[in-house]
Amino acid sequence: MAVFWYTLLFSCVALVHVLPETVGADKSQREREADKVVYLPGQPLEQFGFQHFAGYIKLRPNDEKALFYWFFEAQNDVSHRPLVLWLNGGHTGHKANEGRKKREEKGEGPGCSSVAYGAMQELGPFLVRNKGQLIYNKYSWNKVANILFLEAPVGVGFSYSNKSGDTEKLGDSITAEDSHAFLIGWFKRFPNFRLHDFYIAGESYAGHYVPQLANLIHEKNKGAKKGYSINLKGILMGNAVINDPTDQPGLIDYAWTHAIISDQLHRNIYKDCDFKSNISTSQCTMHIRGFLEAYSGIDIYNIYAPVCLSSLNKAAQKLIVAPRFFTQHDLWHKLPSGYDPCTEDYVEAYLNREDVQKALHANLTKLSYPYTPCSNIIRKWNDAPDTVLPIIRKLLNTGLRVWVFSGDTDGRVPVTSTRYSINEMGLKVKEEWRAWYHKQQVAGWVGTYVEGGLTFLTVRGAGHQVPMFAPDQSLSLFSHFLSNTPLPSSHH
Template identity: 60%
Template structure:
């Protein structure tokens, strides 16, 4: 009888916990989002505290899979910067189910929730709607804090959504998420090895696109790309190579800074993130200067022009939309009434304490641990170009499994791909800029679907 009583007590506690989690989910359910088109899936948004008493909360937007969410994996998407929003870019301009355009929202037929349950996170604090009650926290931000806070967020998010805790979990991202994603992946991997069952995350792998992963080769590839695409002169090319590529330190010498300024002038009048796309000519869209004092500052600043895909003014629409009071109410956002307006890239993060020169050792370590790792590159991006990624991968001196070949989608060459014995797949996406899902939505969804399934990209056009 005593054993039966104990069993009943445990069962009661479990039922209560599940019920509490269900109520928390329902509280974050998004209904009445202004301009939302009809959709058959549920979505949720709100805050998750990073740690009790820390005064930090990160904002998320979560979309259940379009079909059979109970059978699909969970994917976390991160944008980079540092300081740029995964909601403003990933969700609203690239791979989310609802894309923001000039008149509101439209349904994305190639949203990544066709293949997975899709979670967008605004991290670290100061990005988008995410906040901290301590202004001193802004001075502590860097790669390590971003990884720690994102990991803490995930553990608490799974408490709110326990039905997803056992799902295969993947991470994807682009640009400076080339730091965020491997570093968070490494933290999950290490904590899984040492932690308890309660803190275990069923982590399977990650995918990063147009990703900052190794400073020296990233910069070398950027200048080589610009020269090979006739954007800069021989004189500028050789000056940049001589003063900024392969040097020790942070590349802040006067000669390097002058060469960087000359290099960036080559991009005047075009979009460095998509060299063949038009610029936004809206009067409200302002160009942002590029700082050059440290390598990671070179990556983190806002673009010279919009990074949007089909509409170069999309960033303007996004910021206007997410600053609306009715939108914030529907998303359970800005509950503390932030003292600054919502922006695609943070205006309050002006320091970044630590930025690794390279994440290649982490990528190599996680491949050796058996995690699935894919890297992809839109080949019309001048900021983190395909040349940079190829140089960086070559630094790892991997062994070929399958040599360079075309991959196909809808009977057309979608890009090129190479596979390595150590477990890495590297794919290009033909004609896509920095934000691959915005420029090549159908091919990016195909890429994701093959990654999640662990399948080779198609080697020929289907008959």
């Protein structure tokens, strides 16, 4: 009898110790199952061998923020593939950077969705076409990785806060903190991915988001409790805003070298505009207006691509992120912009459909505003450094892999800007600038640097959204980035 009571007591004690972990695992499994996307309206009829999930992660017990995500498992070998977070950037149109000292004019203002752009126009497995039809993207990045798309900060896409004042307090720092909190919550829901190699990738204003989030992860990993460390291995950024002082002359020089502006206008801008001090004279203002007028009939994001004629007169919010010399002009906001704006219109219509939102477990709180690819409710951006180059250098010194790529027909964050920015870092060259190949054709050019493993490359003929304009080449560069192997140096 004593043995019986001892055994019973031991079993109860063991149950007390196991129960919380079991309950937590059961809760995560229930939440995962609830987030599983079973069918998307308009999706192709063929069967796909991967699962995908969408839903919300509440950031903290004591706040009202919830960020929306869409996660695609890899198409094969899920348990051994890395996990990659994709972030999109920002646009202008709101009074941004109000907290930046001596800069009250309109400037860089994030607020665009990685679901509307990254997932549904660029690198996700399902791309939106006219009349709500989806096509399968044979160059989807989930061919080689598990891909997680996040709409951040709150106010972007389906992400929200029940506390209205939260959208007035946004900036780079809060976005990084909230994105980190999201990742901690997401890993609790998907614990099987906690030990996977983790990378952060993005484009445009994600040139701020990506390194700042990577830096925060690095710092928080130092004192992280068990289960809260993130296995960060590297970052990848495309056509990225990383250094204001070089972004502006890079923008001007690109337009001049591509015969968009005249020799005279190029000289006048440099004579009358002081990009270092950001002090604009009336003469400078006149020259910048001339610069903008030169772009008024073409797509600044891909200077050789046709524009969507039905969108020419629509002053829509696009993925524009600009220094104040340009955004103070109303004409800037009326430029044809946006990687086939017609496709963007299709995506917006699709994500506003009730059946689509139901399938994605989105808009559960019935937001008071329609879905837009770029947020119309973020009206203040309280902090954004002029440069993230010191952060990139710090990340290189920690041993993280850093690749930066440029679609070379993008006039908005052109290859000249990125080249000037990287040159500012004064890194020692490891491998000289050379062509890289894909399918026996030159796909672009690449160079590498000694310090920490920085790689800088171009994608030939691609605009701002590289995976949209060069899907095959972008999948190749992404695969080489993940495997940390050099891009092919010949057409064999």
